[in-house]
Amino acid sequence: xxxxxxxxxxxxxxxxxxxxxxxxxxxxxxxxxxxxxxxxxxxxxxxxxxxxxxxxxxxxxxxxxxxxxxxxxxxxxxxxxxxxxxxxxxxxxxxxxxxxxxxxxxxxxxxxxxxxxxxxxxxxxxxxxxxxxxxxxxxxxxxxxxxxxxxxxxxxxxxxxxxxxxxxxxxxxxxxxxxxxxxxxxxxxxxxxxxxxxxxxxxxxxxxxxxxxxxxxxxxxxxxxxxxxxxxxxxxxxxxxxxxxxxxxxxxxxxxxxxxxxxxxxxxxxxxxxxxxxxxxxxxxxxxxxxxxxxxxxxxxxxxxxxxx
Amino acid sequence: xxxxxxxxxxxxxxxxxxxxxxxxxxxxxxxxxxxxxxxxxxxxxxxxxxxxxxxxxxxxxxxxxxxxxxxxxxxxxxxxxxxxxxxxxxxxxxxxxxxxxxxxxxxxxxxxxxxxxxxxxxxxxxxxxxxxxxxxxxxxxxxxxxxxxxxxxxxxxxxxxxxxxxxxxxxxxxxxxxxxxxxxxxxxxxxxxxxxxxxxxxxxxxxxxxxxxxxxxxxxxxxxxxxxxxxxxxxxxxxxxxxxxxxxxxxxxxxxxxxxxxxxxxxxxxxxxxxxxxxxxxxxxxxxxxxxxxxxxxxxxxxxxxxxx
Numbered sequence: 001x002x003x004x005x006x007x008x009x010x011x012x013x014x015x016x017x018x019x020x021x022x023x024x025x026x027x028x029x030x031x032x033x034x035x036x037x038x039x040x041x042x043x044x045x046x047x048x049x050x051x052x053x054x055x056x057x058x059x060x061x062x063x064x065x066x067x068x069x070x071x072x073x074x075x076x077x078x079x080x081x082x083x084x085x086x087x088x089x090x091x092x093x094x095x096x097x098x099x100x101x102x103x104x105x106x107x108x109x110x111x112x113x114x115x116x117x118x119x120x121x122x123x124x125x126x127x128x129x130x131x132x133x134x135x136x137x138x139x140x141x142x143x144x145x146x147x148x149x150x151x152x153x154x155x156x157x158x159x160x161x162x163x164x165x166x167x168x169x170x171x172x173x174x175x176x177x178x179x180x181x182x183x184x185x186x187x188x189x190x191x192x193x194x195x196x197x198x199x200x201x202x203x204x205x206x207x208x209x210x211x212x213x214x215x216x217x218x219x220x221x222x223x224x225x226x227x228x229x230x231x232x233x234x235x236x237x238x239x240x241x242x243x244x245x246x247x248x249x250x251x252x253x254x255x256x257x258x259x260x261x262x263x264x265x266x267x268x269x270x271x272x273x274x275x276x277x278x279x280x281x282x283x284x285x286x287x288x289x290x291x292x293x294x295x296x297x298x299x300x301x302x303x304x305x306x307x308x309x
Numbered sequence: 310x311x312x313x314x315x316x317x318x319x320x321x322x323x324x325x326x327x328x329x330x331x332x333x334x335x336x337x338x339x340x341x342x343x344x345x346x347x348x349x350x351x352x353x354x355x356x357x358x359x360x361x362x363x364x365x366x367x368x369x370x371x372x373x374x375x376x377x378x379x380x381x382x383x384x385x386x387x388x389x390x391x392x393x394x395x396x397x398x399x400x401x402x403x404x405x406x407x408x409x410x411x412x413x414x415x416x417x418x419x420x421x422x423x424x425x426x427x428x429x430x431x432x433x434x435x436x437x438x439x440x441x442x443x444x445x446x447x448x449x450x451x452x453x454x455x456x457x458x459x460x461x462x463x464x465x466x467x468x469x470x471x472x473x474x475x476x477x478x479x480x481x482x483x484x485x486x487x488x489x490x491x492x493x494x495x496x497x498x499x500x501x502x503x504x505x506x507x508x509x510x511x512x513x514x515x516x517x518x519x520x521x522x523x524x525x526x527x528x529x530x531x532x533x534x535x536x537x538x539x540x541x542x543x544x545x546x547x548x549x550x551x552x553x554x555x556x557x558x559x560x561x562x563x564x565x566x567x568x569x570x571x572x573x574x575x576x577x578x579x580x581x582x583x584x585x586x587x588x589x590x591x592x593x594x595x596x597x598x599x600x601x602x603x604x605x606x607x608x609x610x611x612x613x614x615x616x617x618x
Binding site for chain 1: 400403404406408411412414420423424426427432435437440441460463465562563564566578580
C-alpha cells in the first residue's frame with residue numbers, strides 16, 4: 001500500500017479523514033513511522049516539531065500546507081534533493097484579498113477614529129479622502145499580491161507593485177530590484193508586504209525604508225513577521241512618521257504576552273488569520289499533485305530553494 | 310447680471326469661491342436676498358434653515374448638494390413646479406463604495422473581535438469564512454447601489470440587489486417589489502440600504518424585515534436614518550438576532566448625546582461621512598447643469614416628486 005504522512009502540529013486527523021476519501025489507495029499516517037519502517041513517499045507538512053522528517057523514510061516529495069515555506073527550506077532534516085511544493089490555493093488568495101482590503105479601507109475611511117469618537121459621544125466628521133487621493137505600495141506580485149493589487153486598482157487607489165522581476169499588473173505601476181524598491185515606497189501612504197520570507201526579505205522593512213513613506217503612513221503585514229524590524233516599526237509609530245500598522249504575523253507566534261506590539265495604541269494585532277488554509281481546497285490540490293507525480297508528470301508550484309520560495 | 314444663491318448652513322463661502330471661478334458671469338449670493346430683490350434663477354441647496362427659499366424670488370431650478378432630496382421635496386417654501394436636481398456625482402458613489410466595503414469587510418473578517426481580543430492580550434484565531442460563504446443584500450440599484458454591488462460580486466459574496474424596478478446587475482440576483490423584498494432579505498448575512506428616503510422606504514427596516522435575516526446578521530445604513538425603526542434595531546441586536554450594525558445616518562443629526570445608539574456595544578456610529586460631497590466635483594457638475602439649462606436643454610437627474618427621489 002502507498003503511504004502518506006500528515007506532519008502537522010495542528011489537527012492532522014481532520015486532514016487525514018479528507019485524504020482517506022480522496023486517496024483511498026493510500027495509508028494515511030499522522031505520526032512519523034521511524035526510519036526502519038516502510039517508505040512514505042509523500043509528506044503533507046504544516047510546521048511539525050523537530051525529528052519528524054528524520055523519522056520518515058523514503059520521502060519523494062513534501063507538500064506544504066502553507067504558502068510560506070521558509071521553515072521547510074531551513075529544515076536540516078529535509079534532503080536538498082527532495083522537492084517541496086508550495087500551497088498555491090485560490091482560497092488563500094481570496095482570504096488574503098479580503099483581509100488586506102478590510103484593513104486598508106478601514107484605515108483609509110477612519111473607522112478606528114470614529115470608534116474612538118463614539119466612545120466619548122463625539123460627533124466630529126473628519127476630512128474624508130477618496131482612494132484616488134492615496135498611494136498604496138504592494139510588495140509582491142505573485143499569487144497573493146496580484147489579486148490585492150487588482151482590488152486596490154478597482155477602488156481607485158494609486159497602486160504601485162514591487163517584485164523581484166518587475167511583473168506588470170494592469171492599472172498599477174510596476175517596480176523591481178533594489179533601486180526600484182526605494183522608488184516604489186517613496187511617499188506611499190500605505191505599504192503592504194505579501195512577499196515570501198527569504199534572505200533578501202528578512203528585515204526588509206526597516207527604519208530606512210519606513211523613512212521613505214509619506215508622513216502618517218500605514219503599514220500592513222499579513223506575510224511574515226521577520227520582514228519587519230520590530231523596533232524600527234515602533235520607533236516610526238512613536239515619532240508620528242506612521243499613523244498605524246496592522247500586523248497579522250510575528251517573529252514568534254503566538255505573539256508573546258510581553259511583546260510591546262500587544263499594547264501599542266497604533267498597532268492592530270490579529271492572530272495569523274489573514275489567509276487561513278481551507279482544508280477541503282488544500283486537500284483537493286494536494287491530491288491532484290500526488291496523482292500527477294505518480295504518473296511521472298512534474299509537480300506544480302515547486303519551491304526554488306535558491307530564490308527561497 | 311445673472312444670480313445664483315448658495316443656500317447651505319455649512320460653509321457657503323467655500324462653494325461661492327468656486328462658483329465665482331466657474332460662473333464668472335454670475336453674481337454669487339450666500340444669503341437669501343428677500344422677496345423684493347432681483348430674481349435668483351438658480352439655488353444651490355444644502356439643508357438651509359427655514360425662510361431661505363421664501364425669501365428668494367424668481368427661482369427657476371434648485372440644485373441639491375446631496376444625493377438625498379427628501380428635505381427639499383417636503384419643503385413647503387419650494388413651489389411644486391420648480392425643478393429639483395439631485396446630485397449624482399461619481400465621487401459620491403466612489404466614497405460610498407469605499408465606506409460600505411470597509412464596514413462589510415471589517416465585520417466579515419472579525420476585525421472588531423480581534424481588536425477586543427488584543428485589548429486583553431488574547432491570541433485566539435476565529436474560524437474565518439470566505440466571502441462566498443456569506444450572502445449580502447443591497448437595497449437600491451441606482452448610482453450608489455450599483456458600484457457597491459459590483460465590488461461585492463468581485464469579492465465573491467453571494468450578492469442580492471433589490472430595487473423598485475428590479476434592475477439587474479451582473480453577478481447579483483435581482484429582486485423587485487414588496488414580495489421581492491421579503492425574498493431578497495430572507496437569510497441574508499448582511500443588509501445594506503442605499504435607498505432614497507421616501508414614503509415607501511421610511512421605517513422599511515423594521516422588526517418584521519430584520520426577523521427575516523440570518524441569525525447573527527449585520528446591518529449597514531449609510532442612506533437615511535428614518536429607514537430604520539430605531540427600537541426594532543436595538544431589540545434585534547439585544548436578542549442576538551443581529552450581531553452588529555454600522556450606522557452613518559440618523560433620524561436626528563448630529564445624533565443626540567442621549568440616544569442609545571451611542572453607547573450600544575454592537576452599534577458602530579459614524580457622523581454622516583460615508584459619502585461626503587466633494588466641492589470641486591459638485592461645482593463642476595452644477596455649473597454644467599446650469600449652462601445646459603441656460604441653452605434650453607433639459608436638466609439632468611431631475612427629481613421625480615411622486616417617486617420621492
